[in-house]
Amino acid sequence: MPTPHLSPQPGASGAIQLAASWPNWMEKHTAAFIEVPLRIALIVVVLGVIRWVAKRAITRVVQHILQPSGNEGEPRPRRSGRGAAVLLRDRSRASQRREQRARTIGSVLSSGVTIVLALLGTAMILDQVGIALGPLLASAGVVGLAIGFGAQSLVADYLSGLLIMVEDQYGVGDTVDLGEAVGEVEHIGLRLTHVRDLNGGLWHIRNGEVLRVRNDSQDWARAVLDVAVAYDANLDTVYQVLEDAGRALRENPAFADVLLEDPSVWGVQSLDADGVVVRLAVKTVPLQQWSVTRELRRRVKDALDAAGIDIPFPQRTIWLRNEAPATEFAAR
Incomplete structure (x- = not known):
């Protein structure tokens, strides 16, 4: 349909027409300029509150699980797989191991909650803006698959480190045998374990390469x-x-x-x-x-x-044969 020709209007008439059309323009764009930002702000606030509550809950749960019972510094018997004697031997190291496990496990869980909420919030915000999520999810799936293939060892290290801490296979101050590395654990993280051997060398072992552990600090x-x-x-x-x-x-x-x-x-x-x-x-x-x-x-x-009991020492009986040369007997 051809657009009708509009003759220029005087300044006063144009202002009147603009004022008359303003309510319609506002009504059409209210969702874009008011409702959508309010919805996005509400999503951010709600997710922020959920994240704060989740972090508080994770911190309390982890501290409750890992805290000692009874007097400060005394372990719960048989709860962590270690006898009371080894932890009473050095309470500071027991407390350090417990605090490190709580801090690391809490950090991992908090980071996981943050990532999940961030992804959820991003998807909800994009939906409010009107961006289709299907192509983005497909692209993210391809990228995630490529990253997963390229970072398999890194993922294995982090998962193994988390399981080592959750299961309390060993901790700071324990004497362990990890294969070539035999010594005292000085630090344990999600990716690396640091072991100081008898000669003073510091070993950096990836947690994904720890296939078996002999812990000399457990029970007895x-x-x-x-x-x-x-x-x-x-x-x-x-x-x-x-x-x-x-x-x-x-x-x-x-x-x-x-x-x-x-x-x-x-x-x-x-x-x-x-x-x-x-x-x-x-x-x-x-x-x-x-x-x-x-x-x-x-x-x-x-x-x-x-x-009067003798401790034996190696003894050997030696037989010596002294035979005369055959020429000597022939001369006689």
């Missing part, structure tokens, strides 16, 4: 001592000497809280070429089995010497 440990005696020694006397040495060690005030039971003689471990090997074992608090074994060696050595 065992000191095992193999003692070799001569074949002519009376084994009943040897057993009694070893038991007396172990009992005396437990009665020592310096080791009273370290040994969890009386040392026991397990019996003959092997029959070697140089002597009979008898095994002595005792349960200890974690990480103290090595010091207990060293002290047991000293006491057992003194007790065997006092009882």
